[in-house]
Amino acid sequence: MKTSTLILILISSGILFYLALSGFNQLNSAAQAAKSDFNNSSSTTQIVTIQASGNYxxxxxxxxLSFDFNKTSNHGVILLPQIGKDKSSFIALEKELNKNNITTLSIDLRGMGETIYPKQMFQFxxxxxxxxxxxVDAAANYLKSNNVQLIGFVGASIGANLAFNxxxxxxxxxxxxxxxxxxxxxxxxxDDLxxxxxxxxxxxxxxxxxxAFDSSQKIQDNYTGSLTFVKLQNEGHGANMLDSTSISKIVEFFKK
Structure with a gap:
């Protein structure tokens, strides 16, 4: 092999390595950026671009997404329903949060309630x-666009998983x-425990x-953050557990 050819090969290899390394660094930076402080980001469109038209x-x-938005302060909570229910399952909880000056935004997730989506739930x-x-991204940005700081979530069943993530x-x-x-x-x-x-x-x-009970126990056993597990008996699944006692606990939780 000629010396000039060998030099060209070495130069080309170096360029390819540099480009590959640059790409890796960009991907790594993007991964780090993905874990962001949502409320302190400068743009309401950091995650998604949202539009609101009527009740969507x-x-x-x-x-x-069909939604109910009740602004009582600049601190708000997003409520995410379970499969088979819709945002109306949180009405009693919303009223109590609003009475305590906590803004609420409840949505019908895709396939639920009055939300418009090309598929029905049974086709998912x-x-x-x-x-x-x-x-969830769109709901969070909607709060921000209304100058409300997102302080937390209430999620039921799959809504709980989405909220936690x-x-x-x-x-x-x-x-x-x-x-x-x-x-x-x-x-x-x-992955987020x-x-x-x-x-x-x-x-x-x-x-x-x-x-759900066994999963909650495993979350308690493995979660590295602060956690309180309220263990109930024969109270059902998801939002079905919401009664005056559980609602009071939730309101106090967000007031602290």
Missing amino acids: IQTIDGAN TDQDFISMQND FASKHNIGKAVLLSPGLSYRGVSIV NQSNGPILLIFASNEDTY
């Missing part, structure tokens, strides 16, 4: 459920999880709801 919030992938694949995270990734202070599962339809919380600065958790689960 549009997600980045085109779902139109796991990927459709995973894409519900876009619904967003709160863990974006430094949101608190989350109430009603019947969480280690994984619901592909929406897993396992060891976050060093995860949200303060208030978990409710009822003993006869075996999967």
Whole structure:
């Protein structure tokens, strides 16, 4: 092989290595940036671009979310329902939070209630459920666009998993999880259990709801953050557990 050819090969290899290294550094920087302080970011469109028209919030992938927004202060909570229910399952809780000057935003996730989405729930694949995270992103940005600081979530069942994942990734202070599962339809919380600065958790689960109860116990055993597990008996699943006692606990949790 000629000397000039060898030099060209070495130069080309060096350029390729530099480009590959640059690409890796960019990917690594992006991964670090993904765990952001949502409330202190400068733009309301850091995660998604949202539009609101009438009673709908549009997600980045085109779902139109039906929502109820009650602004009573500049501190707010997002409420995420379980499969088979909609935002109306939180009405009693919303009223009590509002009485205590906590703004609420409840949404119908894609496939639920009055939200407009190309598929019906029975047609969903796991990927459709995973894409519900876009619904949470849009809701969070809607709060920010209305000058409300997101202080926490209330989520039921799969809504609990979605709430925990967003709160863990974006430094949101608190989350109430009603019947969480280690994984619901592909929406897993396992990877975020060891976050060093995860949200303060208030978990409710009822003993006869075996999967949610066992999952809650495993969360308590493995979570590295602060957590309170309220163990109930024969109270059902998700928002079905909301009564005057549990609602009072949730309100006090967010008032602290």
